Amino acid sequence: MSKDKKKKKKPAPVAAPLISPLAPAGGFPELPVIAGVRFAAVEAGVRYKGRLDVMLAEVAEGASVAGVFTRSATRSAPVLRCEENLAAIAREGAGAGGYAILVNSGNSNAFTGGVGRAAVDATVNATADLLGIPANHVFVASTGVIGEPLPAERITAKLGELRDALDPGAAGRAARAIMTTDTFAKGATALVDLDGTDVRISGFAKGSGMIAPDMATMLVFIFTDAAIEQELLSRMVASINEETFNCITVDGDTSTSDSLIVAATGRAPMEVIASAEDPRAALFRDALEGVMLDLAHQVVRDGEGATKFVEIAVTGAASDRAARKVGLAIANSPLVKTALAGEDPNWGRVVMAVGKSGEQADRDRLSIRFGDILVAENGWVSPSYTEAAGAAYMKQAELVIGVDLGIGAGAATVWTCDLTHRYIEINADYRS
Amino acid sequence: MSKDKKKKKKPAPVAAPLISPLAPAGGFPELPVIAGVRFAAVEAGVRYKGRLDVMLAEVAEGASVAGVFTRSATRSAPVLRCEENLAAIAREGAGAGGYAILVNSGNSNAFTGGVGRAAVDATVNATADLLGIPANHVFVASTGVIGEPLPAERITAKLGELRDALDPGAAGRAARAIMTTDTFAKGATALVDLDGTDVRISGFAKGSGMIAPDMATMLVFIFTDAAIEQELLSRMVASINEETFNCITVDGDTSTSDSLIVAATGRAPMEVIASAEDPRAALFRDALEGVMLDLAHQVVRDGEGATKFVEIAVTGAASDRAARKVGLAIANSPLVKTALAGEDPNWGRVVMAVGKSGEQADRDRLSIRFGDILVAENGWVSPSYTEAAGAAYMKQAELVIGVDLGIGAGAATVWTCDLTHRYIEINADYRS
Numbered sequence: 001m002s003k004d005k006k007k008k009k010k011p012a013p014v015a016a017p018l019i020s021p022l023a024p025a026g027g028f029p030e031l032p033v034i035a036g037v038r039f040a041a042v043e044a045g046v047r048y049k050g051r052l053d054v055m056l057a058e059v060a061e062g063a064s065v066a067g068v069f070t071r072s073a074t075r076s077a078p079v080l081r082c083e084e085n086l087a088a089i090a091r092e093g094a095g096a097g098g099y100a101i102l103v104n105s106g107n108s109n110a111f112t113g114g115v116g117r118a119a120v121d122a123t124v125n126a127t128a129d130l131l132g133i134p135a136n137h138v139f140v141a142s143t144g145v146i147g148e149p150l151p152a153e154r155i156t157a158k159l160g161e162l163r164d165a166l167d168p169g170a171a172g173r174a175a176r177a178i179m180t181t182d183t184f185a186k187g188a189t190a191l192v193d194l195d196g197t198d199v200r201i202s203g204f205a206k207g208s209g210m211i212a213p214d215m216a217t218m219l220v221f222i223f224t225d226a227a228i229e230q231e232l233l234s235r236m237v238a239s240i241n242e243e244t245f246n247c248i249t250v251d252g253d254t255s256t257s258d259s260l261i262v263a264a265t266g267r268a269p270m271e272v273i274a275s276a277e278d279p280r281a282a283l284f285r286d287a288l289e290g291v292m293l294d295l296a297h298q299v300v301r302d303g304e305g306a307t308k309f310v311e312i313a314v315t316g317a318a319s320d321r322a323a324r325k326v327g328l329a330i331a332n333s334p335l336v337k338t339a340l341a342g343e344d345p346n347w348g349r350v351v352m353a354v355g356k357s358g359e360q361a362d363r364d365r366l367s368i369r370f371g372d373i374l375v376a377e378n379g380w381v382s383p384s385y386t387e388a389a390g391a392a393y394m395k396q397a398e399l400v401i402g403v404d405l406g407i408g409a410g411a412a413t414v415w416t417c418d419l420t421h422r423y424i425e426i427n428a429d430y431r432s
Numbered sequence: 433m434s435k436d437k438k439k440k441k442k443p444a445p446v447a448a449p450l451i452s453p454l455a456p457a458g459g460f461p462e463l464p465v466i467a468g469v470r471f472a473a474v475e476a477g478v479r480y481k482g483r484l485d486v487m488l489a490e491v492a493e494g495a496s497v498a499g500v501f502t503r504s505a506t507r508s509a510p511v512l513r514c515e516e517n518l519a520a521i522a523r524e525g526a527g528a529g530g531y532a533i534l535v536n537s538g539n540s541n542a543f544t545g546g547v548g549r550a551a552v553d554a555t556v557n558a559t560a561d562l563l564g565i566p567a568n569h570v571f572v573a574s575t576g577v578i579g580e581p582l583p584a585e586r587i588t589a590k591l592g593e594l595r596d597a598l599d600p601g602a603a604g605r606a607a608r609a610i611m612t613t614d615t616f617a618k619g620a621t622a623l624v625d626l627d628g629t630d631v632r633i634s635g636f637a638k639g640s641g642m643i644a645p646d647m648a649t650m651l652v653f654i655f656t657d658a659a660i661e662q663e664l665l666s667r668m669v670a671s672i673n674e675e676t677f678n679c680i681t682v683d684g685d686t687s688t689s690d691s692l693i694v695a696a697t698g699r700a701p702m703e704v705i706a707s708a709e710d711p712r713a714a715l716f717r718d719a720l721e722g723v724m725l726d727l728a729h730q731v732v733r734d735g736e737g738a739t740k741f742v743e744i745a746v747t748g749a750a751s752d753r754a755a756r757k758v759g760l761a762i763a764n765s766p767l768v769k770t771a772l773a774g775e776d777p778n779w780g781r782v783v784m785a786v787g788k789s790g791e792q793a794d795r796d797r798l799s800i801r802f803g804d805i806l807v808a809e810n811g812w813v814s815p816s817y818t819e820a821a822g823a824a825y826m827k828q829a830e831l832v833i834g835v836d837l838g839i840g841a842g843a844a845t846v847w848t849c850d851l852t853h854r855y856i857e858i859n860a861d862y863r864s
Contacts, residue, residue, distance in 0.1 A: 074787030074795045111783045113812035124832075145782025147813050256787050268716060329854045334766070335852075335859055342860035348578025351543045355688050356437030363543060380545035381579050421856050427767055428774035428852070 005294025022301035022309050022417070023184045024028030030174065031202045032170040034223040036060035040165035041177035042065060042242045046151060047106030047144060049184060052177035054155055056162040058131065059263045060098040064230040065089070066237040067139070068245075070258035075112035078140040079119045079204045080146075081255055085136045096231065097133040100141050101221060102155070103178050104175055105206075108143040109150040109240035110256040119152040126156040130163055141219050141259045143180050143206065171223075175204035178219050180301050181426065182208045192287035194280040197270040201291050207299035208250070218245065218258040226284055227266035227275040235276075236285055237262045244292040247324065247414040249331045250303035251359050263289070270425075297372060300415045305422030309339050310415065313402045317410030322359040324412035326403065329357035337419035340399065347375045354403060365406030372400070441708035454733035454741050454829060454849070455616045455779030462619050463603040465632045466655040468492035468697030473596035473609035476590045478583060479538030481574060484609035486587055488594040488655060489693045490563065491531040496662040497521070498669040508542035509552045510572040511689055517568045520667075524661065529565040533693060534572050534587070534655060535610050537638075541574040541582040542688040549583040550716055558588040562595055573651050573691045575612050577639065604653075607636035610651050613858065614640045614734050616847070620726035624719035627711040629702040631658045635694075635724050639731035640682070650677065652692040658716055660705040667708075668717055669694045676724040679756065679846040681763045682735035694720070732847045740772050742847065743832045749842030754791040757846035758835065761789035769851035772831065777809045777822025779854075786835060797838030802831070806845035 041055040059065070067086050069079045104124055109116045120140055128135040142150060175185040186205040191198060228236075241260060245300035252298045266272065275283050277300030301309050312330050330336055333353040339346035347368050354361050364379035370393045393399070454514050473487040491497070499518050499634060501511045534555055541548045552572055560567040574582060607617040618637045624668035635654030660668075675691060698704065703714050733741050744762050762768055765785040771778035778798050796811035802825045806814045825831070 070787075072784070072787030072797070073789070073793035074783050109803065111808070111812060112779060113796065113810060135588060148806070192855055217602055243503065334855070338856055338859035340855065342861070348543060351506050351578060352504070352688055353506030355502075357505070359505070361505035366506070374581070377545070378545060380543060380547065418860075419856065420860070421853055422851050423766070424773065424851065424856060425836070427770035428776070430852075 005365040016224060018183065018301045019185045020306060022306055024298065024301070025029045028172055028185045029187050029189055031171040032200045033097070034200055034202050034265060035225045035267035036063065036367065037167050037263065038166035038221045039170035039367060040162040040167065040172070040173040041159045041170065041173040042161050044104065044154045045173065046104050046154055052173060052377035053106050054102070054104045054162065055159055055174035055177035056166070057101040057165050057174060057223070059101070059266070059314055060265055061096060061098045062206050062251050062266055063099055064233045065099055065229070066234040066265045066268070067215040067242045068260045070254045070256060073158050074111060075257050076142065076257045077112060078109055079259060080257060081120045081123060081124065082139050082141070082261070085139060089230070092322065095134060096129065097137050099137045099263060100127050100131055100133060100139065102127050102138065103219060104155055105178050105180050106144040106146045107148050107150045108257050110146045110294045112147065112149055115149045119150040122152040123155050124389050126159055129137060132370055139261055141257065143178060143219055144426035155414065169333045171204060178206045180206065180208065181304060182206050186298040186300060188286040188291045188298070188301070190291050190425055194226070194270060194283055194284055197245060197266045197268050199224060199270070199284065201287055203228070203291050203295055205295040208302045208304050210371050218299055220245065222262045222291060223388050224262070224264045224288070224289070224332070226264045226273070227268060227270050228284065232276060233262065233264055236288065237342055239313070240289045244289065244296040247328045247412065248296045248300050249414065249416050250284055250306070257422045300417050302424045304415030305420040307397070307420055308418040309398045309415060310417060311341060312403070312416065313400060314403045314405070315414045316406045316408060318360045319407045319410040320412050321410070323410040324414065325359050326354055326357045326361070326405065327414035329353045330401065330403065331414050331416035334419055337416070340394070340418035341382055341420045343391065343394040345370060345375070345387065345394050347390070350401065350403065351376070352425055354405070360407055362407060367404045367406065369402035370394070422425050434546045435623035452615045452734045452738060455673055456730065456733070459616045460604055460607065461619050461621055463516055463619050464632045465600040465637070466634050466697060467657045467699035468495065470598035470600050471602040471606040472594045472599065473605040474590045474593055474597070474604065475686055476536065478536050478586055480549045481562045484605060485538050486534070486594065487606035487609035487639060488534045489533040489606060489655070490598050491533070491655070492697055492699070494698055495531055495663045495695045495699070496660055497531055498666040498679045500670055500673045500696045502686045502688060503723055506543060506688050508574065508689045509544060509548035510541055510574045511691060513552045513556065514573070514691060514693070516573050519634070520568045521662070527566060528699070529567045529569050530563065531561055531695060532559050532565060532571065534559050534570060535651060536574050536587055537610050538576040539574060539580060539582045539613050540578050540689050542574050542578045544579065544581055547581045550584040554584040555587050558591055562591050564833040571693055573652055573689065575610065575689055578688065579667065580595070585787055602712055603634060603636060610638045612638065612640065613736060614638050616734060618727055618730040620723045620730070620732065622723050623720040624715055626658070627704060629700050631656060631700045631702070631716065631719070633658070633719055635723050635727055637727040637731060640734045640736050644792045650690050652677065654694045654720070654723060656694070657700040658697070658705070659700060659702050660696045660716065664705065664708060664713065665694065665696055668720065672717065672724050674720045675730040676721065679844065680728045681733050681760060681846065681848050682738070684730060687688045698773060702815070714772060729847060732849050734850035736858045737852040738746065738849030739829070740850040741770060742849060743845060744835070744848065745762045745832060745845045746835045746837070747843045748836040748838045748840060750757070750792045750840045751842040752844050753842070757791050757847065758786055758789045758837065759844050761785045762833065763837065763846050763848035764850055769848070772850035773852045775823065775826040777807070777819065777826050779822070782833065782835065785807070786837070792839055793837050794839060799838065801834035802826070804831045818863055
């Protein structure tokens with residue numbers, strides 16, 4: 001989150017696309033009701049009038065809640081509060097009472113000093129009082145401008161209205177309320193059969209610019225009726241996060257506010273999954289990973305100015321970690337990203353990015369593919385490669401760049417988008 | 433170097449500036465003659481007709497030669513050859529015979545496999561034969577397209593003409609011959625009094641895109657008539673490089689071909705400087721650092737699409753190394769760079785970049801300045817700061833962003849430019 005400065009005056013020199021050309025064709029999915037979860041969203045005027053900008057999710061008592069947050073050294077007051085809540089729950093147990101997730105767009109409450117902490121206290125305490133739940137069961141997230149005081153009173157003034165509007169079917173409204181520069185709302189769902197019990201997973205996300213691992217600029221909220229033990233869920237979410245949200249990048253910039261929260265209500269008729277060895281754990285993990293990957297891809301598809309969705313698959317590296325670093329060096333290279341924008345099959349820039357990654361590489365063992373086209377191998381362009389074939393491939397909206405380092409068995413896949421004039425327009429052409 | 437794919441067809445949608453608006457007002461400086469060094473440049477048609485594209489520098493016998501090269505894992509055949517030459521000289525001593533530096537633009541001879549090595553052998557051997565010097569005294573550098581075979585025969589065909597044209601006063605022509613997307617030739621000079629002896633230092637450079645530490649995309653050649661021992665010169669050059677060329681970034685991308693070569697002919701009437709404790713060593717080092725920093729700044733000023741020259745001064749870090757990493761995180765952030773392009777005093781993005789650097793930072797001890805304007809301190813915007821003052825400051829072409837982390841005594845300064853539409857045009861709008 002943390003789309004920063006106010007955009008005002010001066011129309012964009014090129015008309016903004018209403019929706020990213022890479023948005024999923026089907027639009028926002030029908031999200032199933034998750035037993036034990038209700039949503040509401042209102043117009044609170046946090047920064048702008050006439051749009052949904054605050055959402056409340058209520059999660060019933062007994063749920064397991066897991067979270068992963070930005071590792072930024074300048075993370076926001078809401079992030080610090082969520083981390084404190086989870087630490088308290090891990091230390092002391094959850095205790096009685098349901099949970100709430102309160103999110104606003106328009107202001108990230110980041111780099112706001114003591115005023116920011118006071119705003120978090122105000123919204124958390126008011127929510128806890130209203131719903132009759134412990135204060136450390138109230139999770140908060142904020143996305144928007146950095147460095148301006150959050151008008152907490154505009155949020156607390158709407159809490160009664162939010163509570164009265166709580167509805168198990170309102171996830172779509174909640175997803176819209178957390179958008180900032182997003183051009184479409186992002187949702188994903190899965191149904192998984194756990195030993196005869198149907199379990200549902202349903203989540204939504206926001207994120208568009210300031211997207212990079214640790215984590216993407218992003219808020220993600222996922223709900224499931226699965227019954228799964230808190231600590232197991234936490235480890236599972238952290239592990240999946242490494243291969244999903246931590247493998248996407250739009251611009252290499254990292255938000256001060258990234259938050260991923262997963263709540264499992266346990267309302268499905270099943271025994272609690274308490275161990276990773278339980279065969280249902282792997283099934284559930286796969287389903288959850290599917291939802292997280294889907295949402296992560298949607299964030300890249302809505303990358304600021306994106307016209308290409310690009311998968312970078314690195315194999316043959318010294319380790320998986322090395323493969324991921326090489327993949328991100330390619331994905332974050334401005335010269336690679338501008339070549340993609342220009343539909344230029346400029347494989348020399350891929351070679352350059354591999355070289356600069358700092359990881360072990362051998363020029364003469366490196367091979368590069370665009371989709372199924374072998375572009376380079378053995379330290380030089382492939383004899384079978386033609387610029388015409390490369391140029392034709394680059395015209396597609398969805399691209400796969402394969403890089404085999406020919407050194408070891410390490411592999412990783414990362415996803416990114418191109419760097420276009422529209423990115424500059426969104427981030428430079430307006431003035432604060 | 434290594435400006436990659438061919439640019440052709442399709443005129444740029446916005447007229448290219450003939451010369452970067454940040455070019456030094458005085459133009460290319462008058463470079464003094466360095467005793468023992470001669471230059472020549474010719475049109476060899478390596479890639480384009482009608483422009484100087486090959487330069488030869490001849491350095492007299494007895495010189496000390498030092499070099500620093502890209503650490504890219506995919507570095508070019510010429511870079512590998514220069515490293516081998518210097519290793520041989522370090523191992524076996526220089527032996528008899530002068531030196532040559534042969535450089536072409538238009539083709540980087542990078543990622544060209546065995547063909548690339550053969551092209552290097554051909555040009556090196558022909559130059560050695562022609563000048564009657566050892567092959568491992570011939571240094572080569574190539575800048576331009578990656579992955580295409582270097583037409584070595586076009587270069588060797590011109591060697592006789594180059595030799596016949598050698599002239600102590602032709603450094604300016606040589607500087608023009610090595611340009612690629614550079615909009616101006618880059619030269620710098622210094623005169624230093626070493627214990628009563630005037631010593632001259634004179635250098636030139638090329639570099640514009642694909643600029644990042646380790647090293648900038650760049651070729652730099654510096655000559656001096658100082659008498660200084662080879663190994664001392666090498667250590668001095670490597671050390672200064674860390675604070676000059678390794679502290680600039682245009683786009684965070686690193687070339688496969690970066691090369692810095694410094695040759696000291698020893699023709700000034702002085703005793704050889706053989707120890708770092710010699711008081712003349714510090715004086716010479718300062719003068720050399722001045723030339724290297726000047727050239728490094730000129731590379732940033734000619735950054736592709738640059739309209740702002742930006743110094744980022746980080747203080748109060750846990751270490752100098754940490755300070756440099758924080759500085760580069762700010763300098764390479766697309767969101768910071770687009771804000772600079774938009775003249776947007778968006779200090780929240782500076783906070784974000786500090787946070788993502790991975791170095792120790794404390795939000796509540798961080799302070800940020802734009803020039804002399806205190807923008808933020810104690811975890812929040814400064815009470816004295818106004819957006820109007822920040823916006824007025826950002827209109828300047830030369831900017832200083834000061835960041836104090838408030839943690840320790842570590843400090844570093846890095847230099848960068850903004851990220852503009854013109855960068856996208858140069859790198860995306862043309863097709864190969």
